[in-house]
Structures are given as C-alpha cells and as structure tokens.
Amino acid sequence: MSIPGKLIPEALKTLGKDRATVSYPKNKRTMPDRFRGAVEFEPEPCTGCGMCERHCAADAITVETDADGNVTWSYDVAKCMFCGQCEESCPTDAIVMGQKFELADSEKPSFEESYTFDR
Amino acid sequence: MSLELDLATGLLYLLVFPGFAFLFAYGLTAEFLDRKLYARLQNRVGPPPLQPLADFLKLLSKESVVPDNATARIYNAAPLTGLAGVFTAMLYIPVWTEQAAFAFEGDLVVVLFLLSLPSFSLFFGGWYSGNVFSRIGTTRTITQLFGYEIPFFLAAFAPAVAAGSLSTSEITAFIGANPWYVLVLLPAFAIALLSLQAKLERIPFDIPEAETELATGTLVEYSGRKLALFRLTKDVELVVGAALLSALFLGGPYPAGSIEGFAGVAAGVVVFLVKTLAVIALLTVLKAVVARLRIEQMVSVFYRVLVPVALSQIAVVLLVGLYTEGLIP
C-alpha cells in the first residue's frame, strides 16, 4: 500500500497556471477557417436546381419554382444541423457555410430566411 | 463584575463574537475560500466571494417540502439540532486569547460531543425522510461515525494527556507555553485532520452523500430552508473543527495570545484566522488529490491504521511527559 496523493505536485503546480476556462462573451475566439456556421446564400449564381434541398438531411432548405420561373430559396437556421452538404452539393457555389454561430433568438421568424429571384 | 455586565458579555459572546454572527460570516467565507482553492487546484475559475451567501439566501426563499413518507416532526427538527450543536461548540474553543468564551474543566468532552451532533441530525433527518437513498446514506453516516469518532477522540486526547487537563482552554495555554509539543503531536494532528474530513463528509470520505452513488444520500429529500440550514451547519462545522484543531494542536492564538489590550485581541483574531484557514487549506488540498473510498475501506483505514497510530501517539506523549518531568532519563 502506497501513500495516496500522487496528484499533489501536479495540483500545486496548477495553482500557478492560468485558468483553463475562458470568459466567453468577453473573449471571443476566432473560429477556424473551416468552421461551419449558418449557411450564407448568394442568389446571383443560383440556378434553382434544388440539389441543396434534395441533400439536406434536416429539411432546412426548400427551393420552389413557380409557373413564371421565379425561384424561391428559403432556409431555416433552426432546423439546420450545419453538416455543410448543401455547400458540397451546390454546383455553382451559391451556398457557403458562414462563420456565424451565435444564432440564438427568441423570435421564430428571425430563423427563417428567404430569397425570391427570377431564373 | 455586575450581573448585568456579565449577562451583556455573555450575550455578546453568544450572538456576535465568537457566536452566531461571526460564525455565520466566517463559515460562508470559509466555504468560499474552500471552493475557490478547490477550483484553482483543478484549473477552474471558482465562485465569486459572495456566492455562498447568495446560495444560502436563494435556498431560504425556496419552498421547503416535507415528503409524505417522512416523519414530519423529526424531519423538521433535524437541521436545527446540528446547527445548534456546532454554534454552541464554538463557545468552548479559545479564539483570541487562550481563554475560551466559556470554559470549565472537561469542556473538551462537551465540544467533541457537540461536534457529533451534526452527524446525528443527519442521521435523524435522513432516516425519517422516507427515501431509500437517504436511508442508505444514513446507515453510511452512522457507520462512518463509528469509523472516525474513536480516532478523533484518541487524537484529541493526546494533547489533553500532555496538558493533563480536559479543558480546551488549558490545553491551548499548555501548547502555547510549550510550542515544541506541536511537533510531538504531529501524528495526532494528521489523524484529527483525516477524522475531521470524515466528519465533514468531504472527499475522500464523502461516502454518505456520494453524489454519483446516492445523489447526496441523507439530504436527498431536503430542500429550501432546511437544506440551507444543513449546508450552513457544514460550513460552520468546518470552521469550528478547524478552530478546535488549531486550539488543540497549534496552540490557538499563540504567539499573539499573551499581548495585553485591544492590540492583543486584534492580533489574536488574526492568528486565529491564519491558523484555521491553514487547516481548511490542508483539508481542501486533501479533497482535491484523492478519490472517494468505499465505506468498508474507510472504516478499515480508520481502525487498522489510525487507531493504532493514535494509541501509540498517546504513549509517546506520556513518555515525553515523563521525560520532561525528569522521571525517566
């Protein structure tokens, strides 16, 4: 039987260390380049092919084309699970995963985003 | 001294210092320092200074539920008995001079008894709250009580044997007069520290409340005011236990105790704070570096290791006493 307390040197050394926790809203870290935040959409290159809707596992994206050829692209960030498949599937780079991650809101409509454009 | 003045100082001792008000404030401060140091040892931030007070006040404002299965009268009375016990115990422990607020020959036994009261209040509160987890916690509390009380008593009697008195104040005065006894009593001090840790149910001896096993065990049904009182009892018990250890093994207010007048009182209080906080810091570091034991391991450690050490400590104290008296060469 050995004397307990193998951690004592480490624990005392830790006293001198900076705390591991970061004060969050004060010190924001920069997200890495590849970080997948909320989807950013650019209507200009969009062809309305609907591949993003088809590959969206969370049904966060819908693409509708009406009789006049107007495309409505809508996105619900509350449903999105940030996998980035839409960016991957988009043939024209209209969709990019952004860096925004502080997405909480108390108003439901603020999660929804919609673009209507002519193709 | 007139009767009125006597009564007034008595009330002052009881209500302000070192009684209720001081213990309340110092208990919460000690909890803060304990939590802060524990957090820093774990590389965390820890709570802000007023957090224990905020917790206490918040609990006071919450509903205090009595379960259907509980025996209401005992369930309600339990938190008060423990708190009353530890508050009373402090009056017999020297704080700023070598003389406690109240003292008589044999008060050490009373202090030890009063310090057991919180465990019994936990026992009654837990047993009569009618929950299976609190019952297991209760049986563990009692098993643990049998485990640590004997080593704690033996360790506390070592300085008593050295001083030849069962009065806490006289023991403090004796250690203050013969400071090298601190070294002789070091093993007893270590045993008393471990026993105090077990009494306070802190890691590695937090077996009765074991959060991950019993969901705080005995206290599982308690809420609101009564829980706040139990937590306050723990804080005050921590302070009183540290004060007792400092009085018995570290010479209490020595070397400040002999200074006369107001400066002496102030210096005595400072020394008291330094010594009790040192004891609390030791308990906190112990809490941070070990895992929780099982109940039967705890009892076996206390009986197989600490009791023999405590007994031989008393023998050593006796031999040292005989040697200083010149009875043996």
Added chain:
Amino acid sequence: MSEQKAGTEIPVGPQHPSLKEPANFTLNVDGEVITGAEMKLSYNHRGIEQAVLGNSYIENIYLLERICGICSHAHTSAFTQGVEELLDLDVPPRARYIRTLIGELERIHSHMLWLGVAGHEIGFDTLWQYAWRDREIVMDLLEEITGNRVHYSINTIGGVREDLTDDQRETILAGMDDLQERIDFYQETVPNEQTVRMRCENVGVVPKDLAREYCAVGAVGRASGVPTDVRKDAPYAAYDDVDFDVITDDRGDLLARTVVRIGEIAQAIRIIRQVAERIPEGDLKASAKPPQALLAQVPEDDAVSRYEAPRGELIHYIRSDGTDTPARVHIRVPTLANWPTVVESLKGSYIADTPIVVAGIDPCISCTSRIGVETDGSHGGENAFDLDELREYGIDWYDERGNVERPSTAGEGRTATDGTEGERP
C-alpha cells in the same frame, strides 16, 4: 420498501446522477453488497433505423453521424464503408489516411472523456477536470481540421470532404507533443494513485472466459485478455499501413480497463504521428461524379461493415434495393455487446461500485437504444412481444391507467409525493 427478495431493492435510474443517459438498474442489496441486478434499456429509442429508410444515402451519413456525439466519425465511417462496398468504390489512399487520422483523434477524445467520467464516478473530481481540460487539445485539432468539434461530417461516399493542409499537419504534430506529455503523466499517476487502486482493483471483474462467452468488445474485452481489435483483425482505412500495438491486460478489472484505455491513447498518438508524417498525395474522392450520380448506381445488394469505435466493434448492416434510399440498415453498437458483462460483474460487488462498474464499459446508452424488448416475463410469461401482442399490451396498459383516479392539482398544500406513487396497480 419491498422486501420480497432478501434485502432491499434499490432503483438506480432511469434518472440518476451517475447515469448521464437513461437506463434502469434494479439492485437487490444485502447491506452494502449487491445480490442481484436487473437491467432495463431503451428509454431513449429514437427510431433512427426507421428514419434512415426515408432518406438517401447522402443524407443518412449526417443522420447516422448523430447517433452518437462521441463516436460520430465511427458511425459515418462504418456507413460509408458499407455503401462503398455496395458501389464497389476504391477509396484513394489520402482519404483513407485522413479517415484514420480523424478516427484516432476521436478515439483520444473519447478515452479522455471516459477517464474524466470514471474519475467523477469514483469521486475524483480533480482527475475529471484535468482529463477534460487536456481533451480540449484534441477537440481544437478536430475543429480546425474538420470545421466542427463534435460532428465532423468529413466522410462522404467514396472519400473525405476536406483535405489536410501542411499547416494542419504541423499543428497536429505540435498538439501530439503536448498531449504525449499529459498522457505520460496520466500513465504514471492514475494507475498508481492508491485511492484509485482501492476503488478499481478487483472491482467489476470480467474474467477472460466470461468476456469470450458474452462477446465483450473493445477495451472491455481487451482488458480481460481477449485481443479483439477490428483495426488489426480486418484492417480498414489505413490501418494496414501504420504500426500500432493492441493493448491488452489480463486482470479484467476496472484498473485494467483504465490502463488499457490510457495505453490506447498513447497508441493513437503514435498512429496520428505516422499519419501526419507519411500521408500520401492524391485524390480525396474515389470518383469525381456528383453525389447524386453515385446514388443512382447503388445496386440491389447488402453489405456488412465493421469499425473499431472507441468503445469497441461497431457493425453496420446495409441492404439496398436499387433506389437511392437503403432498404434496411441495422446498427450494432459496441455498448450493446458489453451490457451483459455489467450485469454479471455487478453481482457481488458493493453498491458504491455501481456507478464505476456501469461507467467502466464506457456505455453509450442512447446509441444502444434500438428496440425495446420486455424480458421480465410480466406479460404472461413470454420473453418477447410480437407486434400484435405489443399493441394489445399497450392498449391494456393505457386502459388500466385510465381507471386510476387522478389526484386533483387544485388548492391545498403540495407535498412531494402527492399522487405519484402508491395508487398505480
């Protein structure tokens, strides 16, 4: 309190502070010693196997990734490997290496997480805080490489989605140096700390023959001396190109599992260093076709895919019917294979050991919830329901419950157990 069996019955769970997820153990105890244990699972059935059938293979990668927040890469790898087998795709070596890299980083963070949880279960909160702090090294690396701390989403059918840059290789190697130092510290202190030994030595012992009989997988099996490791037995990804040892121990107790898991972290660091140094140049995907074109080619077939997840062998079975959605996906998670050993090793141990024995297999309880099977024989002696019986049972149960007089919620002083126990038949 029920006293039909010897001693007391203690319910542990479904909600219990030592269980991070819902599971129920009914322990028969005699004093502090457990004389019998029963287990009920599947409180968290999410119907993932059914949900998979309504989604295309591409969507299912992300759906299956969310089975588990800790071994997310394990599930996507197992699934994509299965689909690649169906499609007969050859994953390029660079993609294989990246999969290996992420898999090993994931193994490190899973084992570090376990080390912390195990520390917490035995009341060693400082170890918990240290382990989780050091785990952040790996989490940050994962976020930098893949873009997310938890759901990496790096696998796709036929390869990986993100490349590994030279800068990232440097960061990984630097991170591994830091981590190596920490792991050396854990290897030195944790198994030698006396209080940890007291709590873990000879606790929750699974002897070798029991481990074989109950088909224990992963670290549980290896700690009992059964050297199963899919990475060695049936190498996938780049595991046949890298050197590593399968860590085994023959004691079978919790201490052995701790030693094995910390040893596996050290081996994972070794693998990651090799991958970062030797990763070959080349494509990331087997085919340049868009995903939808690949989906159109899935033939009618089935495939079994095995993967060594941090918790043990993970099996995905995929049956395709020629459309772009699977016809059946079955998932056997490692925790399911390890549960029986828990029930066996609980018997005869102390109540105080329950949390650590349960946590000792590193259970992922929600991942295990595939199907609910009632086996206590309380519904007429049968061991399992068929669908009609289940319907009938459900209707009866609700009928009976409907007859119970509901306590009124209006007025009067509330007490804790008001109407929540006792009345139910």
